[in-house]
Amino acid sequence: MDPDVVVCPGASAARAVLDRVVKMGAERGTPVECGGRTTVITIHLSAVLRLRDSGERSEAIAGPAADLRLAAQVTRAGGIRVFPRVWGCDTPGVRAGFDGWAGRT
Numbered sequence: 001m002d003p004d005v006v007v008c009p010g011a012s013a014a015r016a017v018l019d020r021v022v023k024m025g026a027e028r029g030t031p032v033e034c035g036g037r038t039t040v041i042t043i044h045l046s047a048v049l050r051l052r053d054s055g056e057r058s059e060a061i062a063g064p065a066a067d068l069r070l071a072a073q074v075t076r077a078g079g080i081r082v083f084p085r086v087w088g089c090d091t092p093g094v095r096a097g098f099d100g101w102a103g104r105t
Helices: 011-018 045-049 054-060 062-077 092-101
Strands: 005-009 032-034 037-042
Touching: 005 011, 005 062, 011 032, 011 037, 037 062, 045 054, 054 062
Parallel strands: 005 037
Antiparallel strands: 032 037
C-alpha cells in the first residue's frame, strides 16, 4: 500500500505513524506532512463509544467526522480516488456504533 493520506485514529496510531509523541488536543484535525504523505490525526471512535451520555456522544462524534471530511478533502484535492475501509470494526458492538455514526442504521 502506498496511501497519499493516512488517518490516524488515536494517539497510539499517530505515534506509530509519525514516530513521535503526539499532543491530541493540539494536533487533532490538522494535516501533518510525514514522509511525503498527509497525515490527519483524529480521536479513536472507541473513545466516543465509551461515553455514557448519548448527548455527549452525539457532540463528541463531530470531531472525528470533521477530521474524516478533512482527509477526504485533502484526497480529492490531490485527484486521488478513495476506497474507504474500516479497520478493526468486525465486532458487532463496534460495527453497530460505526454504522450508526455513518448514518447506516
